[in-house]
Amino acid sequence: MERSLEPVACRSVLVIGGARSGKSRYGLALAEATAPERLHLAAAEGGDAEMAERIARHRREREEGWRAREEPLELAAAMRAEARPGRLALVDCLTLWLSNLMLAGRDIEA
Numbered sequence: 704m705e706r707s708l709e710p711v712a713c714r715s716v717l718v719i720g721g722a723r724s725g726k727s728r729y730g731l732a733l734a735e736a737t738a739p740e741r742l743h744l745a746a747a748e749g750g751d752a753e754m755a756e757r758i759a760r761h762r763r764e765r766e767e768g769w770r771a772r773e774e775p776l777e778l779a780a781a782m783r784a785e786a787r788p789g790r791l792a793l794v795d796c797l798t799l800w801l802s803n804l805m806l807a808g809r810d811i812e813a
Contacts, residue, residue: 730793731764738791743771744781746800761795775803 716733720726734741743765749755765771770790774781778800782792794800804811 727761727795728764730795734791734793735768738789739768740787740790741769742785742790742792743769744778744785744792744794745771745773746775746778746794746796746803747773748775748803775800776807776809 718726718730718733731743743761745758745761747754747758747761749758762771770785772781772785778794782794785792801811
């Protein structure tokens with residue numbers, strides 16, 4: 704299946720796929736093709752050398768026009784604080800965020 708990077712006329716897009724399948728790269732490209740002002744909201748924490756390198760690579764891949772915020776637990780609060788008219792928000796990644804919540808003993812059903 705060919706992936707289109709045409710601007711999307713909707714409020715949200717969910718990009719899913721396996722681990723290291725290119726979801727982040729695709730999301731970045733789609734966002735860059737869609738909006739000049741963008742927020743990268745990252746749930747990852749550099750807990751080991753491999754994850755620290757992945758985070759560094761993701762930082763290098765972002766072009767100008769990105770505001771970055773790392774938020775491993777309080778995703779909703781971060782979205783409320785960072786939301787602006789005309790600013791696209793890319794959340795990377797919900798699975799990791801849920802894992803962070805579970806490891807922190809949070810009520811994920813809430």
